[in-house]
Amino acid sequence: MRNFWCEQAWLPDGIAPRVLVRVDRGAIVHVSTVDTIPLGCERLYGIVLPGFANAHSHAFHRALRGRTHSDGGTFWTWRERMYALAGSLTPDSYLRLARAVYAEMAVAGVTAVGEFHYLxxxxxxxxxxLRRAAADAGIRITLLDACYLAGGIGRPVTGVQERFSDGTAERWAARVAELPEDANSRVGAAIHSVRAVPRETLSLVAGAFPDRPLHVHLSEQPAENEACLEAYGLTPTGLLxxxxxxxxxxxxxxxxxLSTKDVTMLGGASVGACFCPTTEADLADGIGPARELKDAGSPLSLGSDQHAVIDPLLEAxxxxxxxxxxxxxxGRFTPAxxxxxxxxxxAIGWPEAGRxxxxxxxxxVxxxxxxxxxxxxxxxxxxxxATASDxxxxxxxxxxxxxxxxHETLGDVGELLKAAMA
Structure with missing residues (x-):
C-alpha cells in the first residue's frame, strides 16, 4: 500500500483540494479529501492530473528533431530523410533510442504510449x-503494429520500405498474433494508410483483430486524397x-x-480522432476540423507523432x-x-486509465x-x-x-538521448 497526498487534484467531478490517493498493486483503491495529511504520504504539490496518454508515436523519428528545417521542403522530402534513418536502425540501436524517447515522455507526464510501429x-x-524500452522507462505501451504492403496506390514497396512490409496481409496478421501482452504492454493493429494497404486488403486488415484498437493515418496530405479519389473514386474515409x-x-x-461527408461518417461511427498539432505544424500538414469531429461524435486524443516536441501540454x-x-x-475547447x-x-486500449x-x-502528473x-x-x-517544464x-x-x-531510474534524459543518437 502506498499513499499520495495531492495539494489539488483533477477528479472526474472537478478539482478538489487536499486529496488522498491510496494505491495498492499499482491501482487506486481509495480517493478522499483529508484535513490532516497521514504520516508517510508522498506529497504532490500543485495540481495533480491523471497521467497523459500519447496516442500516436513513431519513436525513431525523434532522431530527426532539428535536422530537417534548413532547406524547407515538403512532407514528401522530409519522408526521404525519415526513410534514410529507418534504414540505419537495428534492434539494439532502436532499443537505446526508444528507451531515451520514452524516458523523455515520462518526465513530460506521459504514462502510456501508442507506438504506431511499422519498422x-x-x-x-x-x-x-519497443516493449522493453517502455518497461525500462516506466510507462505502458500499446504496440500498434502497422500493415504496410505498398509503396503508394498501385506501386510496390521499394528500398527501405521493404523493411516495413510483410508481403501479404495474412503474413502480417500471423506475425502480429505472435506478439505477447503483459501488465505493461498491449497489442493493437494499424492500417498505415490507404496508400500502403491496397483496397482489396483493407477489410482483412481491419477485421484481423476485432477486439483490439485499430489506428490509421488518414488524410494527412491533400496528395493522399487526390490519389485515392483518382484511383477509387472515393476519399480515404469513404474507402475505409x-x-x-x-x-x-x-x-x-x-x-x-476531410470533407463534410467524411466528418459525418467518422463521427457517426464513433471513430476517434488523434491530433498531433506540433507535428502537423512542423510538417505544414494543415489544421484539421477538430471541433466538428468532436461534435459529430468522434472522441479526441493527442499524440507527439514525429516528436518535434515531446510536451503533451503543448499538444493540448x-x-x-x-x-x-x-x-x-x-474557447473552441474548454480546459476540461x-x-x-x-x-x-x-484510444490506445487502456480504457481503465486516465482518471x-x-x-x-x-x-x-x-x-x-x-x-x-x-x-x-x-x-x-x-x-x-503550463508546459512540460512545469x-x-x-x-x-x-x-x-x-x-x-x-528520470528516477534512467537519470538525465538529455544524456540518455545524446548517447542513443551518438
Missing part, C-alpha cells in the same frame, strides 16, 4: 525492443468505410483534410490554438475537454503552480499555461518515475 523487418525483434474499418475501436490519426494547447487560427474564435483529450487512454478514481491505474509560466494562472486553466512529479502505476525533469 518491423517481417519479424518481431523491433517490437520487442467501404472496408468496414470505421468502428468505435478505430482511431483516425491526423484527419486533417495546440489543439485549441489551431481551432482559433482556423475559425477566428476563442483538453484534459479529456490529454488523458484519453481508451483519478478507484480502480484506475495510479497514474498521476503533478504540475507546479509557482513557475514563471503558471504563477497567477487559474488552476482550472493550467492546461493553457511537470514536477510523475507517478506511473503507483511508482514515482520522474521528478523535476529527471
Amino acid at each position: 518491423h523487418d517481417g519479424g518481431n525483434e523491433m517490437g520487442e525492443a 468505410h467501404e472496408a468496414g474499418a470505421l468502428t468505435p475501436r478505430t482511431t483516425a490519426v491526423h484527419a486533417t483534410h 494547447r495546440g489543439l485549441e490554438h489551431g481551432e482559433r487560427l482556423r475559425t477566428g474564435q476563442r 475537454e483538453l484534459v479529456d483529450a490529454l488523458t484519453n487512454h481508451a 483519478i478514481e478507484v480502480g484506475a491505474p495510479a497514474d498521476l 503533478a504540475i507546479g503552480m509557482d513557475s514563471v509560466r503558471t504563477t497567477g494562472s487559474g488552476v482550472e486553466q493550467v492546461v493553457l499555461t 511537470v514536477v512529479a510523475v507517478v506511473s502505476g503507483g511508482r514515482v518515475v520522474a521528478r523535476n525533469g529527471v
Whole structure:
C-alpha cells in the first residue's frame, strides 16, 4: 500500500483540494479529501492530473528533431530523410533510442504510449525492443503494429520500405498474433494508410483483430486524397468505410483534410480522432476540423507523432490554438475537454486509465503552480499555461518515475538521448 497526498487534484467531478490517493498493486483503491495529511504520504504539490496518454508515436523519428528545417521542403522530402534513418536502425540501436524517447515522455507526464510501429523487418525483434524500452522507462505501451504492403496506390514497396512490409496481409496478421501482452504492454493493429494497404486488403486488415484498437493515418496530405479519389473514386474515409474499418475501436490519426461527408461518417461511427498539432505544424500538414469531429461524435486524443516536441501540454494547447487560427474564435475547447483529450487512454486500449478514481491505474502528473509560466494562472486553466517544464512529479502505476525533469531510474534524459543518437 502506498499513499499520495495531492495539494489539488483533477477528479472526474472537478478539482478538489487536499486529496488522498491510496494505491495498492499499482491501482487506486481509495480517493478522499483529508484535513490532516497521514504520516508517510508522498506529497504532490500543485495540481495533480491523471497521467497523459500519447496516442500516436513513431519513436525513431525523434532522431530527426532539428535536422530537417534548413532547406524547407515538403512532407514528401522530409519522408526521404525519415526513410534514410529507418534504414540505419537495428534492434539494439532502436532499443537505446526508444528507451531515451520514452524516458523523455515520462518526465513530460506521459504514462502510456501508442507506438504506431511499422519498422518491423517481417519479424518481431523491433517490437520487442519497443516493449522493453517502455518497461525500462516506466510507462505502458500499446504496440500498434502497422500493415504496410505498398509503396503508394498501385506501386510496390521499394528500398527501405521493404523493411516495413510483410508481403501479404495474412503474413502480417500471423506475425502480429505472435506478439505477447503483459501488465505493461498491449497489442493493437494499424492500417498505415490507404496508400500502403491496397483496397482489396483493407477489410482483412481491419477485421484481423476485432477486439483490439485499430489506428490509421488518414488524410494527412491533400496528395493522399487526390490519389485515392483518382484511383477509387472515393476519399480515404469513404474507402475505409467501404472496408468496414470505421468502428468505435478505430482511431483516425491526423484527419486533417476531410470533407463534410467524411466528418459525418467518422463521427457517426464513433471513430476517434488523434491530433498531433506540433507535428502537423512542423510538417505544414494543415489544421484539421477538430471541433466538428468532436461534435459529430468522434472522441479526441493527442499524440507527439514525429516528436518535434515531446510536451503533451503543448499538444493540448495546440489543439485549441489551431481551432482559433482556423475559425477566428476563442474557447473552441474548454480546459476540461483538453484534459479529456490529454488523458484519453481508451484510444490506445487502456480504457481503465486516465482518471483519478478507484480502480484506475495510479497514474498521476503533478504540475507546479509557482513557475514563471503558471504563477497567477487559474488552476482550472493550467492546461493553457503550463508546459512540460512545469511537470514536477510523475507517478506511473503507483511508482514515482520522474521528478523535476529527471528520470528516477534512467537519470538525465538529455544524456540518455545524446548517447542513443551518438
